[in-house]
Amino acid sequence: MTKFRKGVLFGDELNAVYADAKANEYALPAVNVVSTSTVNSVLEAAALVQSPVIVQLSFGGGHFYAGKSLPNDNMQAAAAGCLSAAKHVHDIAELYGVSVILHTDHCSLKNIAWIDHLLDAQEVWHATHGKPLFSSHMLDLSEETLEENIDICVRYFKRMDALDIGIEIELGITGGEEDGVDNSDVDDSKLYTQPSEVYYAYERLAKIGSNFTIAAAFGNVHGVYKPGNVSLSPIILKNSQEFVADQIGAPGTKPVSFVFHGGSGSTQGDIREAIGYGVIKMNIDTDMQWAFNQGVRDYYSEFKDYVATQIGNPEGEEQPNKKYYDPRKVLRCGEQKFVERLEQSFADLNCLRRNLS
Numbered sequence: 001m002t003k004f005r006k007g008v009l010f011g012d013e014l015n016a017v018y019a020d021a022k023a024n025e026y027a028l029p030a031v032n033v034v035s036t037s038t039v040n041s042v043l044e045a046a047a048l049v050q051s052p053v054i055v056q057l058s059f060g061g062g063h064f065y066a067g068k069s070l071p072n073d074n075m076q077a078a079a080a081g082c083l084s085a086a087k088h089v090h091d092i093a094e095l096y097g098v099s100v101i102l103h104t105d106h107c108s109l110k111n112i113a114w115i116d117h118l119l120d121a122q123e124v125w126h127a128t129h130g131k132p133l134f135s136s137h138m139l140d141l142s143e144e145t146l147e148e149n150i151d152i153c154v155r156y157f158k159r160m161d162a163l164d165i166g167i168e169i170e171l172g173i174t175g176g177e178e179d180g181v182d183n184s185d186v187d188d189s190k191l192y193t194q195p196s197e198v199y200y201a202y203e204r205l206a207k208i209g210s211n212f213t214i215a216a217a218f219g220n221v222h223g224v225y226k227p228g229n230v231s232l233s234p235i236i237l238k239n240s241q242e243f244v245a246d247q248i249g250a251p252g253t254k255p256v257s258f259v260f261h262g263g264s265g266s267t268q269g270d271i272r273e274a275i276g277y278g279v280i281k282m283n284i285d286t287d288m289q290w291a292f293n294q295g296v297r298d299y300y301s302e303f304k305d306y307v308a309t310q311i312g313n314p315e316g317e318e319q320p321n322k323k324y325y326d327p328r329k330v331l332r333c334g335e336q337k338f339v340e341r342l343e344q345s346f347a348d349l350n351c352l353r354r355n356l357s
Ligand SMILES: [Zn+2]
Pocket: 106, 174, 222, 261, 262, 283
């Protein structure tokens, strides 16, 4: 028996996972996927460590999943790719014996049609299946004013909550560059959220439902940089929890479920400190891309004399090389490194064997 239901979780099941994570001081890795190969690798790793996991798609990842040749002028390909990936996860998660939170990553105001398409499709899906396809969606309106950000999030959260879908919002700005979004030159003050801003968002979202998480910037950045270039202040999360707890009359509790963006390249100390302050989800993309790259790179360098020509290798000039250049061979090497790296992330996040009942 697993502690959480196998398959894709939704509604109150998400809150149960987040409450367990907060109580036991662990966080779930949220891994960006772009293909069946990376989806399957995430599930493989989660099965090995016997913990729930978050599978997420970005706007660009969704487009890639559907196929780069497809036009995306109305964000239809990004939406179709995400829906296709979601159905794939629904079809196989139980076979892996894994509990999955299925999520979409950053959506700014200019891409909001992407989320509109996803919600339109899920309203139809929910009517027949009694559940959504995605567990949660992120709206990142941190470029807008705080009021505008939360106004729009509240509007979308009402629609999502009716479908048992949770929302993740962003306060402040995650620095760095990811998936074509470049925040490497934003004003420093935007990289650090104020406790009063967290309370403002918390208070307004809590009126709609309980299924929300907050990515509050505390100096974190997307990407991996030379040590010393990133200055994290997880204490912001602690101060925010205390402020919100006092405001709602529940001192000593951790009412907010925080999300840590830009987790790649972070030290174990910063990660554990942030988890202690109520971080229940950490996004990791860059380190996973690096791992997949290592597997592919090492395969080609080891077998370079077997993939240069279709026929002929060091064992003989008439030897066929089909079994070396079969794409499954090289993709599997990428997958294996990806799985290994993700197992390490589960350990870093204190998230081993968290699905054992
Ligand atoms: Zn992010």
